[in-house]
Amino acid sequence: MKNLLLITTLLLGMNVIAQSSEVEDKTAFFIDDIPIKQSTLAQYHNLKGYKRPADAEQERAQQMQSAQELINIYLLSAEAEKNGLHNNYDVKQSLELSRRNILMKAMAEKYAAEIEVSENELEEAYATINKNAVLKADFKIRNIIVEQQKTAEEIISKLKSGDSFEQLEKEYSPEGFKEPKTLEWMNSSLVQPEIAAALKSLKISEFTHEPVKTRFGWHVIFLADKKTIPVPALDTIRDDLAGLIKKKKLSEKVGNLRAKVTVKAADKAK
Secondary structure, eight states: OHHHHHHHHTTTTOSSOOOOOTTTOOEEEEETTEEEEHHHHHHHHHHTOOOOOSSHHHHHHHHHHHHHHHHHHHHHHHHHHHTTGGGSHHHHHHHHHHHHHHHHHHHHHHHHHHOOOOHHHHHHHHHHHHHHHHHTOEEEEEEEEESOHHHHHHHHHHHHTTOOHHHHHHHHSOTTOOSOOOOOOEEGGGSOHHHHHHHHTOOTTOBOSSOEEETTEEEEEEEEEEEOOOOOOHHHHHHHHHHHHHHHHHHHHHHHHHHTSOOOOGGGOO
């Protein structure tokens, strides 16, 4: 127990794995003659994903648990090799998959470190966010639907002459729909594309000056209210935005690698 307490002190302050060279990486302890490096101990502890400790005592308890588990891992894996389990087909397959998964993550990290994001790319991405915020705006609308384009044009003419939209809504709506409606917020992504396109050009309290055709008929639309998704200032989301751009570029790199190889079903490979 005394040795274990000494081991766990080596973990103090190792909340982030340092990118140390092999020369700098000191041995934390030995299991028989097997040296366990400080980085191995710290890496395993970080992989556990512990919640932030409430105090030093809880932190030490977490570190002791990590050290004990790591010792068990080495002991049992050594026994597995003594028993020849490393030659088992399923075990060999799992080891190979683990090896490739680790290499994949290392290569992805290398690519990510090499990817640069320009100020122009950040500004273009930010402009896209602003555009999408407008496209995903919420609206309150009044909507008169009629069967004939000529009727819709007649309604628009009356609106231009000063008639009330609510009154025309009662006059032209089908029976059963003439009562005043309670306007609810609706997202532009949930309405017909033709209506969403028409709403983009309308300001609050304006109506469409041309009838809008959808599969339901001819529409005359009045925009009662609108609210858009607030977009944070670029400087406050710069790092997150750069991360998304890097992720997209990394995906493109992987796509380029896939384009260079041929993948065939086993029965068609010959």
